[in-house]
Amino acid sequence: MSDLETFRAEARAWLEENCPKDMRDGAGGEENICWGGKQWTFQSDAQKIWLDRMSAKGWTVPAWPKEYGGGGLSKEEVKVLKEEMRKLKCRSPLESFGIWMLGPALLKYGTHEQKLHFLPPIARGEIRWCQGYSEPNAGSDLASLQCKCEDKGDHWLINGQKVWTSYADQSDWIFVLVRTDPKATKHTGISFILVDMEQEGVSTKPIKLISGKSPFCETFFDDATAPKEYAPGVSAIVGEMNKGWDVAKYLLTHEREMISAGGGGLLGGRGMGEVAANEIGLEHGRLSDPLLRAKIAQAEIDGWAFLLTLERMKDEAKAGQGVGANSSMLKYYGTEFNKRRFEILMDIGGSDELEWEGERTKDGKLARSWLRTKANSIEGGTSEVQLNVIAKRILELPGA
Amino acid sequence: MPLVLNEEQEMLRESARGFLDEKAPVSALRKLRDTNDETGFDRGLWKEMAEMGWAGILVEEDHGGVDFGFVGAGVLAEEMGRTLTASPFLSTSILAATALKKLGSDAQKQANLPSIAAGETLYALAVDEHRKHGPAKIAMQAEKHGNGFKLSGDKTFVADGHVADKIIVAARSAGAAGEQNGLTLFLVDAKAKGVSVERTQMVDSRNAARIKFDGVEATGDEVLGEVDGGYMALEGVLNAGRAGLAAEMSGSAQQAFEMTVNYLKERKQFGTEIGTFQALQHRAAHLYSEIELAKSAVLKALQDLDSHYGMAGPICSLAKAKAGDVAKLASQEAVQMYGGIGMTDEFDIGFYMKRIRVAQEMFGDAAFHADRLAQMRGY
Ligand SMILES: Cc1cc2nc3c(=O)[nH]c(=O)nc-3n(C[C@H](O)[C@H](O)[C@H](O)COP(=O)(O)OP(=O)(O)OC[C@H]3O[C@@H](n4cnc5c(N)ncnc54)[C@H](O)[C@@H]3O)c2cc1C
Ligand SMILES: Cc1cc2nc3c(=O)[nH]c(=O)nc-3n(C[C@H](O)[C@H](O)[C@H](O)COP(=O)(O)OP(=O)(O)OC[C@H]3O[C@@H](n4cnc5c(N)ncnc54)[C@H](O)[C@@H]3O)c2cc1C
Numbered sequence: 179m180s181d182l183e184t185f186r187a188e189a190r191a192w193l194e195e196n197c198p199k200d201m202r203d204g205a206g207g208e209e210n211i212c213w214g215g216k217q218w219t220f221q222s223d224a225q226k227i228w229l230d231r232m233s234a235k236g237w238t239v240p241a242w243p244k245e246y247g248g249g250g251l252s253k254e255e256v257k258v259l260k261e262e263m264r265k266l267k268c269r270s271p272l273e274s275f276g277i278w279m280l281g282p283a284l285l286k287y288g289t290h291e292q293k294l295h296f297l298p299p300i301a302r303g304e305i306r307w308c309q310g311y312s313e314p315n316a317g318s319d320l321a322s323l324q325c326k327c328e329d330k331g332d333h334w335l336i337n338g339q340k341v342w343t344s345y346a347d348q349s350d351w352i353f354v355l356v357r358t359d360p361k362a363t364k365h366t367g368i369s370f371i372l373v374d375m376e377q378e379g380v381s382t383k384p385i386k387l388i389s390g391k392s393p394f395c396e397t398f399f400d401d402a403t404a405p406k407e408y409a410p411g412v413s414a415i416v417g418e419m420n421k422g423w424d425v426a427k428y429l430l431t432h433e434r435e436m437i438s439a440g441g442g443g444l445l446g447g448r449g450m451g452e453v454a455a456n457e458i459g460l461e462h463g464r465l466s467d468p469l470l471r472a473k474i475a476q477a478e479i480d481g482w483a484f485l486l487t488l489e490r491m492k493d494e495a496k497a498g499q500g501v502g503a504n505s506s507m508l509k510y511y512g513t514e515f516n517k518r519r520f521e522i523l524m525d526i527g528g529s530d531e532l533e534w535e536g537e538r539t540k541d542g543k544l545a546r547s548w549l550r551t552k553a554n555s556i557e558g559g560t561s562e563v564q565l566n567v568i569a570k571r572i573l574e575l576p577g578a
Numbered sequence: 579m580p581l582v583l584n585e586e587q588e589m590l591r592e593s594a595r596g597f598l599d600e601k602a603p604v605s606a607l608r609k610l611r612d613t614n615d616e617t618g619f620d621r622g623l624w625k626e627m628a629e630m631g632w633a634g635i636l637v638e639e640d641h642g643g644v645d646f647g648f649v650g651a652g653v654l655a656e657e658m659g660r661t662l663t664a665s666p667f668l669s670t671s672i673l674a675a676t677a678l679k680k681l682g683s684d685a686q687k688q689a690n691l692p693s694i695a696a697g698e699t700l701y702a703l704a705v706d707e708h709r710k711h712g713p714a715k716i717a718m719q720a721e722k723h724g725n726g727f728k729l730s731g732d733k734t735f736v737a738d739g740h741v742a743d744k745i746i747v748a749a750r751s752a753g754a755a756g757e758q759n760g761l762t763l764f765l766v767d768a769k770a771k772g773v774s775v776e777r778t779q780m781v782d783s784r785n786a787a788r789i790k791f792d793g794v795e796a797t798g799d800e801v802l803g804e805v806d807g808g809y810m811a812l813e814g815v816l817n818a819g820r821a822g823l824a825a826e827m828s829g830s831a832q833q834a835f836e837m838t839v840n841y842l843k844e845r846k847q848f849g850t851e852i853g854t855f856q857a858l859q860h861r862a863a864h865l866y867s868e869i870e871l872a873k874s875a876v877l878k879a880l881q882d883l884d885s886h887y888g889m890a891g892p893i894c895s896l897a898k899a900k901a902g903d904v905a906k907l908a909s910q911e912a913v914q915m916y917g918g919i920g921m922t923d924e925f926d927i928g929f930y931m932k933r934i935r936v937a938q939e940m941f942g943d944a945a946f947h948a949d950r951l952a953q954m955r956g957y
Contacts, residue, residue, distance in 0.1 A: 449955060451952060451955045451956070451957035452955070452956065452957070454957055455956055455957040460957065463953070464952070464953070464957065465952070465957045471952060471957060472945075472948065474952070474957070475948040475949065475951060475952040476948055478951065478952075478955070479896055479899050479900055479944075479947075479948060479951065480871065480900070482875070482896055483871040483872065483874055483875040483896060483900045484871055486581065486871075486874035486875055486877075486878050487870050487871050487873075487874040489581050489874070490581040490582065490873070490874045490877065493580040493581045493582045494581075494582055504870075507863075507866065507867045507870060510863075510864075510867060511867045511871070562860070564863075565859065565860045565863040565864065566856075566859070566860075566863075568863035568866055568867070569856075569859035569860070569862060569863045572863075572866060573839050573859075573862055573863065573866060574843075575839070575842055575843065575851075575853040575854070575859050575862065576843060576850075576851045576853045576854050577850070577851070577853070577854030578853075578854070578856075578859050
């Protein structure tokens with residue numbers, strides 16, 4: 179047996195023994211995610227046990243080095259572990275912006291001390307992070323951000339406003355893009371700083387979405403502070419001062435990969451055709467609505483080809499590295515596809531899925547999800563911005 | 579298996595690209611067309627390809643081939659798609675080689691595979707009888723006659739049928755048109771009595787044939803695979819052809835796209851490169867994404883043909899549908915972004931548009947395969 183197959187057998191045995199039954203229902207919906215953090219209340223004992231066991235094994239972040247709370251697994255082993263988890267329908271033990279975004283950025287740009295300080299609590303689900311990038315006047319044009327950060331000797335003083343900060347009201351810490359050199363050109367005066375939100379100078383105000391939910395906030399910094407160092411060698415700034423834009427961009431490639439891979443739970447879930455066959459019915463073995471059938475078949479072709487592309491890009495990427503500029507392609511295609519998928523699911527649902535309140539639809543669960551997908555092609559950089567990135571970085575078109 | 583080429587396959591790609599760029603660029607196809615060449619490809623070039631092992635890319639070493647598998651064959655098809663190289667590769671080295679390997683008796687293999695690998699004998703696969711693809715629609719009769727059969731019916735869109743030495747033909751030994759049961763495959767000599775071949779010159783400057791079978795006698799030895807049970811056998815062979823065509827179209831799409839992107843960087847209007855206009859940038863970036871999807875589907879189909887031949891139907895439909903649609907888009911966007919020049923015969927892009935139109939139609943267009951996938955998935 180190859181090493182990888184040995185690993186597969188071991189991983190499977192371990193998962194079978196350690197994954198609680200309630201965590202083996204393959205439920206990946208947003209409402210079942212374990213986000214962790216100081217404010218987190220576990221939805222069940224099983225959810226807590228599962229997190230504890232997986233984090234003790236380092237498998238909440240299997241690819242990270244062991245010394246930082248990870249599993250130290252190779253790219254191939256991570257793939258095998260994910261496959262086995264999928265086969266056993268294990269839920270993900272933990273998801274967070276720390277895992278998706280800050281972790282990769284720290285692994286690349288952080289000092290050893292910063293990694294030791296910040297990564298293990300992320301891996302254990304103890305600290306929940308949020309992302310302070312966008313501002314009222316800095317959306318797509320992120321580098322025009324104005325949030326001010328001044329050097330006060332032993333600490334930094336931060337003043338300004340962020341917006342669209344996902345889960346800010348439920349997070350413990352925030353990674354923030356701030357302007358540390360107001361005189362420098364747009365991209366050069368920015369720093370990437372880590373801020374504890376448990377202080378008077380930081381406050382949040384939820385914003386309600388068209389789906390009726392409030393997953394994000396306005397975040398205000400009024401004389402908020404961060405020490406120069408949280409511990410010896412643990413600077414509050416990641417990477418070099420005034421070079422935060424590099425860190426920011428690198429983090430964005432990971433965010434894009436994550437959003438596209440989410441592709442809206444493409445991997446789990448039932449196919450559109452299957453849903454339609456059940457809900458609408460067949461005539462002579464074919465869906466009775468031929469135009470809808472054609473639309474679904476076309477979409478399933480694109481969805482399958484997209485999943486294969488995600489797989490190929492990961493296989494092509496060098497071990498331990500992301501997919502680079504192609505993350506923009508994946509983000510663009512995956513999110514546009516996910517919107518298309520939900521439009522079709524709503525077509526299938528017809529008037530039954532248009533109820534907003536009430537038991538029958540679990541308070542308009544599908545309709546609310548459909549509305550939520552509209553943000554997919556906005557958050558993490560809009561589709562148009564991704565196309566700009568492809569034109570510039572991959573196609574190298576002039577003036578892009 | 580990782581969804582990437584291995585080292586051996588990468589090397590094959592590099593050497594194929596070098597060879598084709600030198601020996602068979604688009605100008606070679608243009609010349610064949612302008613001289614109204616009766617063969618439609620260069621036999622000398624085919625000989626050279628055979629010497630490099632391309633003709634026997636799928637043939638086992640025992641039979642004189644190099645046995646590089648479907649991924650290897652797809653790599654070659656893709657490269658030929660880039661240069662629009664006309665050759666009997668699809669009919670002989672993919673379709674016939676697959677049919678003989680998977681269905682042939684030992685004697686049939688011995689009699690045919692070595693000459694395929696040597697590039698000596700040319701084959702054609704005759705399936706369709708109507709303008710739209712559909713193996714189940716086959717009506718051509720294979721009547722029991724003594725110990726053998728008598729074949730009667732008309733076939734159309736038979737690629738390389740005009741030059742083939744041997745024809746693999748699907749006919750109905752039982753059942754009625756529309757049924758899957760009752761098909762049988764035959765390997766008949768193109769010179770057999772009752773076979774008449776009409777060469778058809780196609781949009782893409784290549785040739786196919788309409789073939790009439792008028793009471794052609796076939797012995798039991800000429801049956802390929804099982805009598806009456808040919809449908810699934812034929813599907814397997816067609817799947818290989820579909821994946822091969824998809825690979826070819828992926829190559830054509832990539833080439834057309836690269837030419838277009840280069841043009842966007844050169845052509846100036848309004849005092850600047852037209853590539854600076856966001857309207858064109860976004861279209862190019864979208865097309866880039868679509869081409870990446872097609873590449874993934876194609877590679878997976880080829881890999882699955884190698885590892886799970888009998889189960890590769892859905893993935894081959896995916897590859898054929900996706901690559902066909904994307905290649906059409908690539909050629910259409912190319913002509914549009916080239917402006918007036920894209921419409922001229924002097925310029926190569928039109929050749930891509932024409933070849934893609936033919937390749938996407940062969941063995942089922944995107945709608946055929948979307949319908950097939952929907953059926954396989956129970957809707
Ligand atoms: C659900 C959700 C969660 C989010 N979470 C976070 C978070 O946690 N942290 C955070 O910092 N931000 C977050 N955001 C913010 C998100 O990153 C921004 O909304 C996004 O970058 C777009 O900025 P904007 O909303 O200001 O739109 P604008 O930049 O004003 O864009 C408006 C329109 O103009 C287009 N446009 C802009 N520039 C160009 C151009 N150069 N070429 C072509 N078209 C262009 C855009 O594509 C868009 O269609 C979130 C957003 C959403 C919807
Ligand atoms: C069949 C045919 C008949 C014709 N007949 C005549 C005729 O009788 N008389 C005559 O004078 N001309 C004629 N023309 C020429 C025709 O008007 C030009 O081909 C057309 O104006 C485009 O110019 P171009 O070919 O130089 O392309 P380009 O201007 O080089 O355009 C190349 C690509 O760039 C795009 N592009 C250019 N500028 C922009 C921009 N600012 N923003 C976004 N995209 C842009 C174009 O849309 C195109 O996709 C004919 C052309 C054809 C094909």
